[in-house]
Amino acid sequence: MSVRPVSTDTAPGAPLLDVRDLSVSFTQYARGLRRRHLTPVRGMTLQARAGEVTALVGASGSGKTLLGLAVLGLLPTNASTSGEIRYDGAPLSDARRAALVGGEVAMLPQSMSHLDPTATVRAQVARALELGGRPAADAEAVLAARGLGPEVLARYPHELSGGMARRVLLAMVLSSPRRLLVADEPTPGLDPDSARRTLAEIRGLADAGAAVVLISHDLVGVLDIADRIVVTDHGTTLETALPAQFAGDGAGLVHPYSRALWRAMPANGFHLPGEEALVRRALAEPVGGAAAVA
Template identity: 40%
Template sequence: MDTILTVNQLSVFHQNAEHYLLEDIHFSLYRGQVLALVGASGSGKSLLAQSILQLLPDNLRQNGDVLYSDRQVNEHDRGRNIVLIPQSVEALDPLMKVGKQIEGLIQAENPHQVMLDLLAQLGLNADIATRYPFQLSGGQARRVLATIALGSPANVVIADEPTPGLDEEAKYEMIALLKEVQQAGKAILLITHDFDVALQLADQVAVLDQGEIIEVTDVHHFSGDGEKLVHPLTKALWQSLPQNLFIKYAEKT
């Protein structure tokens, strides 16, 4: 398999608090693969995305390797080779119309038409392109962020919680579009707390707990009572879902 992104012995140290927020993170991402990163709030999922993109504040020190096609990632890879669908809708430029923000990242003969096609795929009307971000609902803004990211030429897409705030129809459209991105040969790191979304999209699932990846496993291992899962915390997470035993996660950890 063609490895496109490698994270090796990655740690993030908080210099003021003097403790590690992420420690000894390892995983590889292949072309056409979706790796879902799941875990409780505060486990370090979004921090890991910031580390990959070299976006950490000065009080955090990063060690280890983040490689894109066997070379160290740098700031020039952002938007060009690795693109982020951010969790916060505040990432949109408030002074620029939506259409211009999307077209600015599209490399095609007719970026305007590509932009309209992407909007349609996410269930957005063409007139969205003429609006400013403040004129969008929260769900519309989240879908626009996805459109901007997916219109870029990047081979790696980091989707940081792409579905919260979306109704069921919009969530279905987002999942369908991410599947198309995967089928086009791009790799996706899907950061989510929505386990159902992870199971619909991912080839593998990485479970993050208190800054450490405790298990990386095939998505098909999340079945039955979780007998193919290795770590007790992963089994507890699986069994706590409504469609399973409804065992409270806190009781198992």
């Protein structure tokens, strides 16, 4: 494992994406038409700058994907949000999303359900290329670059294996230039070589000037390409750290949950001294005490 060097720049530019105090709630109906409200995301904060990969890491259910869906305006209709989402210095309204998403703003989704079951691969890849400013005729070439033959163009999503569907999504999203990319668990279903190439390609988008939010539960895997790492748990942002802080016994990390997460990695021997007390203290720490890197 290699870790990207720490930048000496102490005055980074304004973030392209600025999420502040985001909460996501859902209204559900229980037996007897009783309503209940669930708030799985509470006060999440994230900033993503052009030219950087900002990794959002945490256990399953920590609110990572919901943040990405909120940014793209893809939450279900029973969801409501509070807080602020700004893009390129201005609030990201529904009207702005409609003009931006699919073009300079894109999401690489985790679920294969984001493919349209009623459209062929050719139609979906061609449409994605057009939205990204490329000719629809490039569809066969971008699939070939990911090891998919021309026969795949005529297939529907249900005729694809999980790995093939993943590569179709990668072709749709990563084959055009973007200013902001939200990549939600982009490598499941890929062989190790394809996974490494995909992460390198995501890093390349950032190096070309894009702001990338990389959502992952794989802390070790993102250290190679991330510029900043945002640690989340139970729908809350706990700490924003630099990759170099994830070293040794994690003493460079501020929040106890971040240290516990790092020490639990297999490469660190699952070393968790005083595990139960440590985790209880981590979860009890006030949200307002979260540490941040400017």
